[in-house]
Amino acid sequence: MYSQILRLWMAVLLLWMPLLAFAAADLEINTPAIGSLKTTMQQRHDQLAGHYASGAVGLTRNGLVAVRDATLVPLAQRQAVNGLVAAENQDRQALYREIARANGHPEWEDEIRATFAQRWVQKAASGWWYQNQSGVWVRK
Amino acid sequence: MRTLPMAMAVLLAATVSACVTINIYFPAAAAEKAADKIIDEVWQLKKSGDAPAPAKPDEQK
Numbered sequence: 001m002y003s004q005i006l007r008l009w010m011a012v013l014l015l016w017m018p019l020l021a022f023a024a025a026d027l028e029i030n031t032p033a034i035g036s037l038k039t040t041m042q043q044r045h046d047q048l049a050g051h052y053a054s055g056a057v058g059l060t061r062n063g064l065v066a067v068r069d070a071t072l073v074p075l076a077q078r079q080a081v082n083g084l085v086a087a088e089n090q091d092r093q094a095l096y097r098e099i100a101r102a103n104g105h106p107e108w109e110d111e112i113r114a115t116f117a118q119r120w121v122q123k124a125a126s127g128w129w130y131q132n133q134s135g136v137w138v139r140k
Numbered sequence: 141m142r143t144l145p146m147a148m149a150v151l152l153a154a155t156v157s158a159c160v161t162i163n164i165y166f167p168a169a170a171a172e173k174a175a176d177k178i179i180d181e182v183w184q185l186k187k188s189g190d191a192p193a194p195a196k197p198d199e200q201k
Contacts (some may be wrong), residue, residue, distance in 0.1 A: 005148040027167065027174040034178075041182045099174065111166045112175075119175040123185060 028102045037095045041088065048084055057085060058129035058137055063096065063117035064089045068129050068137055092116075 048065070051057040051073065058068040065088050067073075073081050096116060100109040121130040124140050132138050180186045 005145055005152065009148065009152045025167075025170065027170045029174045029178060038178060038181055042184065045183055095178070105164070105166075108166055108171075111168075112171055115168065115171040116175045116179075119172060119179055123176070123179050123183065 027099060029099060031098065031102045033098045034095065034102065037091050037098065041091050041095070044084060044088055044091075048088060051081060051084075052128045053125070055127075055129050055139070056081065058131065059117075059120050059124060061117055061131040061133060061135060063113040063120065064092055 048057060052059075054072045056067065056069055056072040057065055060066050065085055067081060067085055070078055070081070096109050096113040097106070099112050100106050121140070124130060126140050128140050129137050130140060
């Protein structure tokens with residue numbers, strides 16, 4: 001009886017191994033929804049890049065973007081920049097949500113957002129502004 | 141001598157639930173990799189191909 005249970009226990013452990021390996025594999029990011037979000041964000045980036053460089057727009061600590069200093073934008077363009085920032089944030093939120101969903105774990109959204117928040121800053125060009133952990137704007 | 145099999149059964153249940161828990165853990169390394177891939181595309185930091193080109197600042201001036 002004892003050895004039988006022990007054997008069963010070992011078998012269960014072995015059966016779980018592939019699942020553990022699967023958990024360590026890549027995240028699914030090749031869905032149509034994620035693809036189209038990437039495309040629109042890529043196109044928008046052409047318009048946003050200059051504002052990152054000027055410091056008008058910065059990367060927030062929660063994985064989004066924000067107008068940091070509107071005075072750096074000519075008055076006539078401010079409305080447009082606000083629109084760009086709002087649209088970008090909408091896409092970013094959707095992106096984090098979609099990645100979590102595509103991997104069958106909607107509850108991962110916040111952790112995915114936190115991961116992105118770090119990586120955006122890591123990959124930002126020098127001179128761009130980002131929020132540190134305490135929410136203070138820092139120039140990279 | 142009924143307690144031993146009982147204890148084993150409990151241990152078995154605990155092991156299985158631990159495995160399930162592990163599977164639900166957030167895969168931080170995989171997420172980082174996925175984020176890097178998406179950011180590279182959105183910010184066009186790398187032209188197709190996997191040569192790790194130095195991150196070039198996007199056309200500022």
